[in-house]
Amino acid sequence: MHPRYARIADELRAAILGGEIPVGTPLPSETVLAARHQVARGTVRQAVAVLAAEGLVGSRQGARRIVLGRERSQNFxxxxxxxxxxxxxxxxxxxxxxxxxxxxxxxxxxxxxxxxxxxxxxxxxxxxxxxxxxxxxxxxxxxxxxxxxxxxxxxxxxxxxxxxxxxxxxxxxxxxxxxxxxxxxxxxxxxxxxxxxxxxxxxxxxxxxxxxxxxxxxxxxxxxxxxxxxxxxxxxxxxxxxxx
Amino acid sequence: MHPRYARIADELRAAILGGEIPVGTPLPSETVLAARHQVARGTVRQAVAVLAAEGLVGSRQGARRIVLGRERSQNFxxxxxxxxxxxxxxxxxxxxxxxxxxxxxxxxxxxxxxxxxxxxxxxxxxxxxxxxxxxxxxxxxxxxxxxxxxxxxxxxxxxxxxxxxxxxxxxxxxxxxxxxxxxxxxxxxxxxxxxxxxxxxxxxxxxxxxxxxxxxxxxxxxxxxxxxxxxxxxxxxxxxxxxx
DNA sequence: GTCCCTAGCTTGTTTGGACAAGTTCTCTGC
DNA sequence: GCAGAGAACTTGTCCAAACAAGCTAGGGAC
Missing domain, CATH: 3.40.1410.10 (Chorismate lyase-like)
Structure with missing residues (x-):
């Protein structure tokens, strides 16, 4: 079984690629995502770190994360x-x-x-x-x-x-x-x-x-x-x- | 002031670039590094994650991290x-x-x-x-x-x-x-x-x-x-x- | 109406703990 | 001597909590 954070990342990625969270709009906050998935905030942070490494979302301290693109990167x-x-x-x-x-x-x-x-x-x-x-x-x-x-x-x-x-x-x-x-x-x-x-x-x-x-x-x-x-x-x- | 993990990453990077930890040899374990720097293991993990993103070290679950190269990547x-x-x-x-x-x-x-x-x-x-x-x-x-x-x-x-x-x-x-x-x-x-x-x-x-x-x-x-x-x-x- | 300032929200950093999963090395039995 | 079973070690995952740092919207002063 994939680890928890990977499944959360998959779900968020699908939402971005599917256009449910349009480019330029903010992601739900970490607290909200943690509550929704019944996990600690650290686990959510691991999930969004995956998406950030794929270039799908950006982040700035203090502001919500922003969806940057809709194309999947196959990584390495x-x-x-x-x-x-x-x-x-x-x-x-x-x-x-x-x-x-x-x-x-x-x-x-x-x-x-x-x-x-x-x-x-x-x-x-x-x-x-x-x-x-x-x-x-x-x-x-x-x-x-x-x-x-x-x-x-x-x-x-x-x-x-x-x-x-x-x-x-x-x-x-x-x-x-x-x-x-x-x-x-x-x-x-x-x-x-x-x-x-x-x-x-x-x-x-x-x-x-x-x-x-x-x-x-x-x-x-x-x-x-x-x-x-x-x-x-x-x-x-x-x-x-x-x-x- | 740079965050704690960044300073630990800087120190490790300098040790790798300076040849103190030769290519192909293992890094000290996270527990050892944590004790040496008087921080929690999570902080050390953030530091080595930086080096992994730079391509300087690799990792496999269960084995110590290995130094992969001696050239700094200027990232982005x-x-x-x-x-x-x-x-x-x-x-x-x-x-x-x-x-x-x-x-x-x-x-x-x-x-x-x-x-x-x-x-x-x-x-x-x-x-x-x-x-x-x-x-x-x-x-x-x-x-x-x-x-x-x-x-x-x-x-x-x-x-x-x-x-x-x-x-x-x-x-x-x-x-x-x-x-x-x-x-x-x-x-x-x-x-x-x-x-x-x-x-x-x-x-x-x-x-x-x-x-x-x-x-x-x-x-x-x-x-x-x-x-x-x-x-x-x-x-x-x-x-x-x-x-x- | 406009400007500033603050209260509340959000991400960043760090701690300390626990268990899971994989590797390495030793030690035993053959 | 060699192979296999463990023991010890190491990284991966996850939790709950706290504070720092930066952003935003709304309210008050002008």
Whole structure:
């Protein structure tokens, strides 16, 4: 069973998304919500903190909380798994490994993955399609301890994240992401079907397990127009999601 | 005076950034920290929640918290003010208004700013330089009620956000940001000094006051290579900052 | 009618306690 | 030596209460 505050948050979120509490109007006060749900005020505060982190409501000391938006943020899942985001958004995702081989870590890879130079790693080049159209080129380096599990995956595996969770119970819990724009190189242009020198959205990321162990380092390039990152921030609390 | 939990968070952050608690090692337990700082456990939990939102530490029920990184996230300020971020990062920022005129809101602008079609707005085209080099082209639409304050600003105002805060006490508290890559149009190319069709990082944003009133809607285009967005996420809590 | 000021409301901070749920490590039995 | 059962520890959830700090509306003075 979900904890109490999560259920209260769900109920409030549904009310906001459903338009029962319109954008710009104040939420009921914490005291009122606490009485209505028969809980302590602290529990209500946990619930609204969730909504604030999603960017749905804002708050100022002394005044009632205000509804800021009507779009749900999927939080973080997005940045960890392209496939899981795309499916949730109703798109069809396919993937194809183009190249895969073991190597030893160079200085940059070792630093990113917390390894020593020369430690074994697995490099994978993967092309992903969104509704049939080439959308994303992933150049991923997996830490050596992950290599066997990744190599066992089929070449057309749609969701690596999900496959690793199911086969090894592995969860990519934390991540650091660098986002910028770059010109398409010749390989990028050929595989993504764009002009060389044209715009690509680049996301470089390091993903870490729940234990804090770096698992993968990746350079992902999205064809312009295929994906948009959405970030909502509410004075300290942030949420991320890519809308259609 | 900062609240108690903020001071504890500052102290822990300094210890992490200074390397006293190395990456990958566990934080002291909440009970230990509470005893050390002579506060209740709840206060310590608020402090570590701050660090978790910054992406510095992770947590799993039952196990001690783990230090994930050593880079500070500046949270949200970044997304609200280019000038304030750049100055904090040690860069010199200049700005120049290229075009500025009053208009009436079209359908798209009205929807973004919560206005009616035909309501007055102020459109501004602004070029910003980072250490002397053209870095960012801003196409901003201000809601009518903000127009007089914006028009009073000098054409070479470096930080609009700060100027509006000082002159009107206005704070841009909440924001929604869409980030993608686009090809430079002819005006983009000319003003930013890049090739037409070359890559630009685009950030479209709506900024809102503390009261939840939309204040500005902007299409910002960064020259590729001038800026990188950094996002760190820790299973639900997120932070954003653009590093050098 | 307008301006100011206060009373009441609302969120922010903190305490101290209790139990639940998950992890880690030790110690025992094989 | 190794695996499994616990014990001890750690984070997660929840409660009830109190005071601080900031906002808002209404009433009184002018």
């Amino acid at each position: 899942a997005v940045l960890h798994s392209f496939a899981q985001w795309a499916r949730a958004a109703g798109h069809e995702v396919t993937g194809q490994v183009i190249e895969q081989r073991r190597r030893t870590a160079d200085a940059a890879e070792a630093a990113r993955l917390g390894l020593a130079v020369g430690d074994p790693v697995l490099r994978v080049l993967r092309l992903r399609r969104l509704d049939g159209a080439a959308a994303l080129l992933e150049r991923t380096v997996y830490a050596g301890w992950l290599a066997p599990a990744v190599e066992r995956l089929p070449a057309d595996c749609d969701s690596v994240t999900q496959a690793l969770y199911e086969s090894r119970g592995l969860v990519f819990a934390y991540g650091e992401h660098l986002i910028d724009a770059v010109a398409a190189g010749s390989e990028d242009a050929r595989l993504l079907g764009v002009r060389r020198g044209g715009p690509l959205l680049r996301q470089r990321r390091v993903t870490t397990t729940r234990e804090g162990r770096p698992a993968e380092w990746s350079d992902d390039r999205y064809r312009a127009g295929s994906v948009t990152f959405a970030i909502r921030n509410a004075a300290g609390a942030l949420a991320v999601n890519p809308p259609g | 300020a970044v997304l609200h003010s280019f000038a304030q971020w750049a100055r904090a990062a040690g860069h010199e920022v200049t700005g120049q208004v290229i075009e500025q005129r009053r208009r009436t809101a079209d359908a798209a602008e009205a929807a973004r700013l919560g206005l009616a079609v035909g309501d007055p707005v102020l459109r501004v085209l602004r070029l910003r330089r980072l250490d002397g080099a053209a870095a960012l082209l801003e196409r901003t639409v201000y809601a009518g009620w903000l127009a007089p304050a914006v028009e009073r600003l000098p054409a070479d105002c470096d930080s609009v956000t700060q100027a509006l805060y000082e002159s009107r006490g206005l704070v841009f508290a909440y924001g929604e940001h869409l980030i993608d890559a686009v090809a430079a149009g002819s005006e983009d190319a000319r003003l930013l000094g890049v090739r037409r069709g070359g890559p630009l990082l685009r950030q479209r944003r709506v900024t809102t006051t503390r009261e939840g009133r939309p204040a500005e809607w902007s299409d910002d285009r960064y020259r590729a290579g001038s800026v990188t967005f950094a996002i760190r996420n820790a299973a639900g809590a997120l932070a954003v900052n653009p590093p050098g």
